[in-house]
Amino acid sequence: xxxxxxxxxxxxxALTVVLTGCGTQAAESASQTIVxxxxxxxxxxxxxxxxxxAGEAKMYDGLLRLSxxxxxxxxxxxxAAELPEPNSDATxxxxxxxxxxxxxxxxxxxxxxxxxxxxxILDPASASEVRSSFDMIEAxxxxxxxxxxxxxxxxxxxxxxxxxxxxxxxESVAERGLAAESSLNSDPIGTGPYxxxxxxxxxxxxxxxxxxxxxxxxxxxITLLYVPDDNTRAQRMATGEFDGTSLPPQLAATFxxxxxxxxxxxxxxxxxxxxxxxxxxxxxxPALRQALNHAVNRNMMIDNILAGHxxxxxxxxxxxxxDAHNPAATFSHDPExxxxxxxxxxxxxxxxxxxxxxxxxxxxxxxxxxxxTVRRDLSQAFASDALAxxxxxxxxxxxxxxxxxxxxxxxxxxxGGDEPFDPDTQAYKTLHSAYLEPDVGSxxxxxxxxxxxxxxxxxxxxxxxxxxxxxxxxxxxxxxxYIDDPSYVFLAFLDHVYVSRDSDWAKPPPVLEPHSHGVxxxxxxxxNTWTRSR
Numbered sequence: 001x002x003x004x005x006x007x008x009x010x011x012x013x014a015l016t017v018v019l020t021g022c023g024t025q026a027a028e029s030a031s032q033t034i035v036x037x038x039x040x041x042x043x044x045x046x047x048x049x050x051x052x053x054a055g056e057a058k059m060y061d062g063l064l065r066l067s068x069x070x071x072x073x074x075x076x077x078x079x080a081a082e083l084p085e086p087n088s089d090a091t092x093x094x095x096x097x098x099x100x101x102x103x104x105x106x107x108x109x110x111x112x113x114x115x116x117x118x119x120x121i122l123d124p125a126s127a128s129e130v131r132s133s134f135d136m137i138e139a140x141x142x143x144x145x146x147x148x149x150x151x152x153x154x155x156x157x158x159x160x161x162x163x164x165x166x167x168x169x170x171e172s173v174a175e176r177g178l179a180a181e182s183s184l185n186s187d188p189i190g191t192g193p194y195x196x197x198x199x200x201x202x203x204x205x206x207x208x209x210x211x212x213x214x215x216x217x218x219x220x221x222i223t224l225l226y227v228p229d230d231n232t233r234a235q236r237m238a239t240g241e242f243d244g245t246s247l248p249p250q251l252a253a254t255f256x257x258x259x260x261x262x263x264x265x266x267x268x269x270x271x272x273x274x275x276x277x278x279x280x281x282x283x284x285x286p287a288l289r290q291a292l293n294h295a296v297n298r299n300m301m302i303d304n305i306l307a308g309h310x311x312x313x314x315x316x317x318x319x320x321x322x323d324a325h326n327p328a329a330t331f332s333h334d335p336e337x338x339x340x341x342x343x344x345x346x347x348x349x350x351x352x353x354x355x356x357x358x359x360x361x362x363x364x365x366x367x368x369x370x371x372x373t374v375r376r377d378l379s380q381a382f383a384s385d386a387l388a389x390x391x392x393x394x395x396x397x398x399x400x401x402x403x404x405x406x407x408x409x410x411x412x413x414x415x416g417g418d419e420p421f422d423p424d425t426q427a428y429k430t431l432h433s434a435y436l437e438p439d440v441g442s443x444x445x446x447x448x449x450x451x452x453x454x455x456x457x458x459x460x461x462x463x464x465x466x467x468x469x470x471x472x473x474x475x476x477x478x479x480x481x482y483i484d485d486p487s488y489v490f491l492a493f494l495d496h497v498y499v500s501r502d503s504d505w506a507k508p509p510p511v512l513e514p515h516s517h518g519v520x521x522x523x524x525x526x527x528n529t530w531t532r533s534r
Contacts, residue, residue: 032218032219032220032221033219033220033221033222033223034219034221034222034223034243034244034524034527035222035223035225035241035242035243036222036223036224036225036242036243036244036245036519036524037224037225037226037227037233037236037237037241037242037244037245037519038224038225038226038227038245038246038518038519039226039227039228039229039230039233039246039518040226040518041201041226041228042199042200042201042202042203042204042224042226043185043186043199043201043204044180044185045057045059045184045185045186045188045196046168046179046180046182046184046185046188047060047117047121047165047166047167047168047184048117048120048121048126048128048168048173048179048182048184049126049128049129049179049180049182049184049185050128050129050130050179051166051185052164052165052166052520053130053133053164053165053418053419054066054164054418054419054421054514054516055078055164055165055166056516056520056521056525057166057188057190057192057520058192058193058194058206058222058520058527058528059104059166059188059190059192059194059195059196059206060166060167060168060188060190060191060192061078061079061166061167061190061191061192062078062079062163062164062165062166062167063077063078063079063080063084063095063097063114063163063164063167064076064077064078064080064083064084064160064163064164065077065078065164066164066421066511067511068508068509068510068511068525068526069509069511070509071320071322071512072320072321072322072421072512073421073511073512075160075163075421077098078098079097079098079101079109079114079167079191080095080096080097080098080163081096081097081098081099081146082096083160084159084160084163086157086159086466088466089155089466090152090155090156090157090159090466091151091152091153091154091155091156092149092150092151092152093149093150093152093159094143094147094148094149094150095114095147095148095149095150095163096146096147097109097110097111097114097146097147097148098213099146100213101191101213102191102211102213103169103189103190103191104188104189104190104191104192104195104209105169105189107169107171109167109169109191110142110145110146111142111143111144111145111146111147111148112142112170113167113168113169113170114140114142114148114167115140115141115142115148115170116168116169116170116173116174117165117166117167117168117170117173118134118137118140118150119140119173120168120173120176120179121134121165122134122135122137123176125176125177125178126176126177126178126179127178127179127180128179129442130165132429132440132441132442132445133162133418133419133425133429134162135153136152136153136154136156136159136162137150137151137152137153137162138151138152138153139151154463154464155463155464155465155466156424156463156464157422157424157463157465157466157471158422158423158424158425158463160421160422161419161421161422161424161425164421166190166192167190167191168184168189168190169189172184172189186199191212191213192209192212192528193208193209193212193214193217193528194206194207194208194209194217194222194528195207195209201226202225202226202227203223203224203225203226204223204224205221205222205223205224206221206222206223206224207220207221208220208221208528212528214528217527217528217529217530218530218531218532219505219527219528219530222524222527224519225242227245228371230247230248230251230373231251233245233246233247234247234251234254234255234499237255237261237499238255238258240501242501243500243501243503244498244499244500244501244519244522244523244524245498245499245519246496246497246498246499246517246518246519246522247497247498247499248373248374248497249265249305249306249307249308249309249310249374249495249497250305250307252307252497252498252499253307255499260501260502261499261500261501261502262499262500262502263497263498263499264497264498264499264500264510264522264523265309265495265496265497265498266495266496266497266498266510266511266513266517266521266522267320267495267510267512267513268417268420268493268494268495268496268512268513268514268515268517269318269320269417269420269426269493269512269513269514270415270416270417270420270493270494270496270513270514270515270517271313271316271318271415271416271417271490271491271492271493271494271515272313272374272375272378272413272414272415272490272491272492272494273313273413273414273415273416273488273489273490273491274292274366274379274382274411274412274413274414274488274489274491275407275411275412275414275447275448275487275488276289276292276411276448276450276486276487276488276489277407277408277409277410277411277447277448277449278448278449278450278451278487279408279409279449280364280409280410281360282360282361282362282363282364282391283364283411283448285345285347285357286485287341287342287344287345287347288342288345288347288362288391289486289487289489290338290341290486291338291339291341291342291389291391292338292385292386292389292391292489293314293331293486293489294331294332294333294334294335294337294338294341295333295335295338295385295386295388295389295391296333296381296382296385296386296489296491297333297381297385298312298313298333298491298492299312299333300381301378301381301491301492302492304381305374305377305378305381306374306492306494306495307497309494309495309497310492310493310494310495311492311493312330312491312492312493313490313491313492313493314329314330314331314483314490315329315427315478315479315482315483315490316416316417316426316427316430316431316490317329317423317426317427317475317478317479318420318493320420320512321423321426321475322472323468323469323472323476324423324471324472324475324476325475325476325479326475326476326479326480328480329476329479329480329482329483330483331483331486335385335388335389338389339389339390342355342362342389342390342391345357346358347362347390349390353390354390354391354392355389355390355391361392362390362391362392363391363392363393363394364391364393364394364410364411365393365394365395365396365410365411366379366382366383366393366394366395366396366410366411366412366413367395367396367397367398367403367406367410367411367412367413368395368396368397368398368412368413369397369398369399369400369403369413370397370398370399371399374494375413375415376397378413378491378492379395379413380395382413382489382491383395393411396410404443407443407444407447408449412447414444414447414488415515416430416515417493417514417515418514418515418516419514420512420514420515421512421514423462423471423475424459424462424463427459427475427478428459428463429441429442429445429446430445430446430488431446431450431452431455431459431478431482431487432446432455432456432459432460433446433450433451433452433455433456434456436449436451446487447488448487448488450485450487452481452482452485452487454477454478454481455478455481455482455485458474458475458477458478458481459474459478461474462474462475462478496513496517496521496522498519498522498523500522500523504532505530505531505532506530506531506532507523507526507529507530508526508529510522510523510525511525511526513525
C-alpha cells in the first residue's frame with residue numbers, strides 16, 4: 001500500500017487550491033471552507049497511539065459517537081449498526097457493524113479492522129498512551145464479517161466510552177511496533193467524514209470525504225493552522241485571518257462586543273487542581289491538605305481568571321453526573337478554619353509568618369506548564385491563598401518533559417477529565433491506588449500518589465456494578481470519603497472558550513467536552529453535520 005505517495009499527491013492538489021484561491025470554481029466553493037487556528041501541534045493522528053479517544057477525530061469514526069445537548073452526552077451508532085448489546089453482567093459486549101463502509105484508501109471496513117485496532121492498542125509493543133484505559137478488555141474477536149465480541153475481565157457498565165476511539169485498517173497495523181512511529185500519525189487512514197490531504201508543521205488541510213457513509217459534509221474543506229501563542233492567535237483572529245480559534249477566557253472576552261464574531265463557552269468536565277504528593281513531608285500531611293482546600297478562593301479564581309467561565313471543583317465529579325454527584329462534598333472557603341486546622345496539627349507560625357512543624361517549614365513547589373497562561377494564573381492565585389494561611393508555595397514554569405520526572409516529589413497544577421462521559425472514566429485513574437504500582441497507567445494517574453481504602457473499594461464497586469442506583473450510591477460515598485481525606489486541591493471545572501466568525505451555518509447544540517480541547521471541539525465538534533439553507 002503506497003499511502004505516503006498517495007498523501008503527497010493529494011497534498012499538492014489541496015495546497016494549490018488553498019494558496020491560489022483563483023478561478024470561478026474556487027470562488028464558488030470559498031464559502032464552503034473554514035480556516036481554524038489551534039494552539040496544539042498538528043500531526044500525531046494515530047488512534048492506536050492515543051489520538052482522539054473521545055471521538056473527536058475528523059478523519060476517523062469509532063464504533064460509537066456522542067450526541068450533543070445539555071447534560072451528559074448520549075451514545076449513537078457510528079461504525080456500529082446499532083448500540084452494542086451486553087450480556088447480563090456486562091462482561092461481554094457484542095457489536096453489529098455497519099455494512100458498505102470504506103476507508104479513505106478504498107478498502108472495505110469490516111470486523112477484522114475492529115479486532116486489529118483494539119489488539120494493537122493493547123499490544124505492549126505499540127506502547128500506546130491509552131493502553132491502560134482499555135485494560136478491562138480480555139479478548140476481542142470477530143464472530144463473522146459484521147459482528148465483533150468484546151470479552152471483559154470484569155463487569156464494566158461504562159464500556160460504551162471505550163467504543164469512541166477511531167478504527168484503522170487492519171493492514172496499517174499488521175506489523176507490530178511503536179504506535180508513535182506509525183505512518184498513521186502523518187497519513188491517517190480512517191472512515192471519517194474528512195480525509196487529510198496536506199500536512200506541514202504549521203498547516204493541515206482536511207477535505208470532505210465524498211464517499212462518507214453518513215453523507216458528504218457540506219463544509220468542503222477545513223484548514224487548520226498551528227499558532228501556539230495565545231496573543232498571536234487573538235491578534236490574527238481580530239484581523240480576520242481565521243474563521244475561528246480557541247482562546248483563554250480573558251483574551252476571548254475582548255471579542256465579546258464584536259458585531260461579526262461570537263464568543264462561545266462550552267461546558268466541560270475538564271478540571272484543574274493541584275496535586276499534593278503524599279511522600280512529601282508538607283504536602284503529605286492530611287491536615288495541610290485539608291487546610292489548603294479551605295484556604296483557596298475558588299469563586300474568585302473563576303471570576304478573575306476564567307472570566308466567569310467555570311464552576312468550582314472540590315472533587316473530580318461535576319454536577320452533570322446527576323445522582324452520582326454528591327452536592328454535600330464541598331469545602332467551604334474559610335481561611336480562619338484553615339488556620340485553626342494547621343494550629344491543631346502543630347504547624348506554628350514562625351517569625352516570618354511561614355508555619356513550621358518539627359523543624360519543617362510549610363513550603364513546597366508547584367510546577368505548571370510554561371505554555372499555559374491559565375495554569376500560570378491559577379498557580380499564582382493558589383500560592384497567594386496558601387501564603388495567607390502561612391504556607392509558602394514556590395512556582396516553577398516548566399515544559400512537560402521537565403515536569404514529568406518530578407511528579408512524585410513536587411506538586412503540579414494539573415488537569416484531568418480525559419473521558420468524562422461516565423463517572424468511572426472521569427474519576428478512577430485520578431483517585432484509585434492501583435496507579436501507585438509501577439508501569440500501571442500514566443505517570444499522571446493518581447498524581448498525588450495517595451491511597452484511601454474506602455475510595456478504592458467504592459470505585460471498584462461502582463465499576464463492576466450494572467445497577468445504576470448502586471453505582472450512583474457508590475460514587476456519592478467516594479466523594480464523601482474524599483472530602484474527609486483529600487489528595488488534591490481541586491480548583492475549577494473549566495468552560496472551553498472559543499471565538500468564531502458569524503455565519504449562516506446551522507449547527508447542532510454543543511456537547512460536554514473532555515480535557516482535550518481546541519478546534520476539534522467547540523462550535524466545530526460536529527462540523528461534518530453542518531447545513532446551510534439553499
